[in-house]
Amino acid sequence: MTIGVLALQGAFIEHEGSLDKLGIENFEVRKKSDILKPHDGLIIPGGESTVMCRLLNDLDLLDPIREEIKTGMPVFGTCAGLILLAERIENEEEPGINTMHIEAKRNAYGRQLGSFETHGNFGSEGEVPMVFIRAPYITKASENVEVLAKVDGKIVAAREGNELVTAFHPELTDDLTVHKYFVDMIKKVKLKKTA
Numbered sequence: 593m594t595i596g597v598l599a600l601q602g603a604f605i606e607h608e609g610s611l612d613k614l615g616i617e618n619f620e621v622r623k624k625s626d627i628l629k630p631h632d633g634l635i636i637p638g639g640e641s642t643v644m645c646r647l648l649n650d651l652d653l654l655d656p657i658r659e660e661i662k663t664g665m666p667v668f669g670t671c672a673g674l675i676l677l678a679e680r681i682e683n684e685e686e687p688g689i690n691t692m693h694i695e696a697k698r699n700a701y702g703r704q705l706g707s708f709e710t711h712g713n714f715g716s717e718g719e720v721p722m723v724f725i726r727a728p729y730i731t732k733a734s735e736n737v738e739v740l741a742k743v744d745g746k747i748v749a750a751r752e753g754n755e756l757v758t759a760f761h762p763e764l765t766d767d768l769t770v771h772k773y774f775v776d777m778i779k780k781v782k783l784k785k786t787a
Contacts, residue, residue, distance in 0.1 A: 593778060596621040596631040598657075600647040602639020602672060606763035610771045611635075624652050627660070633778045634660070636689075638671030638725065638761055641698070645676060645688050654689065661691045666754045666781055668774045674757040675728050682731050692755045693734035699726050714749060715740040720769045722748065722760035729759050754781060 595611055597604045599620035611618040621627055621634065634657065636644075648654040661667050661677075669677045676688040678696040707725045714720045715738075722743065730747035733739060741749035741758070748759040749770075756777060762770035 593617065593633075593775070593782070594619065594629075594631045595633045595635060595775075595778070596627065596629070597635045598637060598644075598653075598673075600639075600651070601644055602637040603670075603761060603763055604635075604637045606761075607635045607637050607670075607771075610763050610768055614768055614771060614775060616775060621653070622651075624656065627653060627656050631665075632782060633666040633668070633774065635774075636667065636669040636673030636676055637763070638673065641672040641675040641688070644672055648676075648689075658689050658691060661689065661755065664754050664781065666756070666774065666778045667691075668756045668758075668770075670758050670761055670763065671725065671727055674730070674759055677755060677757055678730075680732075692737070692750075692752050692757065694730045694737055694750060694752070694757070695732040696728045697731050698728050710743060712741050712743050712748070714769060715751075715773070717769050717773060720762065720767050721765040722762075723764045724748075724760050725764075727759045730757075751777075 594617045597607050599622050677692040678694045679690050680695040682697040709723050711719050737750050737752045
């Protein structure tokens with residue numbers, strides 16, 4: 593198994609570290625030729641979503657990534673990655689990858705001073721540490737979206753088919769639960785393809 597990590601901006605090195613701890617081969621996606629390398633999944637890290645979207649467009653990566661996701665490639669977006677994958681952003685018309693049937697609120701917890709840490713349940717996987725940095729949350733989710741975590745009644749993790757998003761940063765903790773969950777998603781997709 594090999595996972596690409598979008599490495600244009602943001603906390604991509606920390607995601608690579610989490611994958612390394614799990615013994616999962618990974619590589620950085622920085623240009624169009626990188627996305628053509630064989631890979632079983634993609635992580636879109638936190639960072640500045642507007643900058644990341646502009647870079648994805650400039651590097652001609654936006655459409656190839658969108659097509660891969662639409663054809664079933666597992667993807668995991670954290671924070672800005674959630675914003676890029678969301679079909680809609682509340683009160684905004686920002687284009688992104690827009691493949692997941694959710695609406696997100698950008699900087700929902702405030703700016704940098706609104707950053708905080710907590711613990712919460714992640715699906716049926718138990719409690720995980722959650723680090724929020726200028727985090728969004730999901731304001732609306734279609735009926736096909738499985739809500740995996742809430743904090744103070746707000747949706748902060750969800751899954752729809754091959755897409756996983758978290759408003760928090762699991763890569764900034766030593767807990768590997770969320771990354772293991774994503775790896776398991778990929779394993780199930782691979783099993784279906786070989787069945």
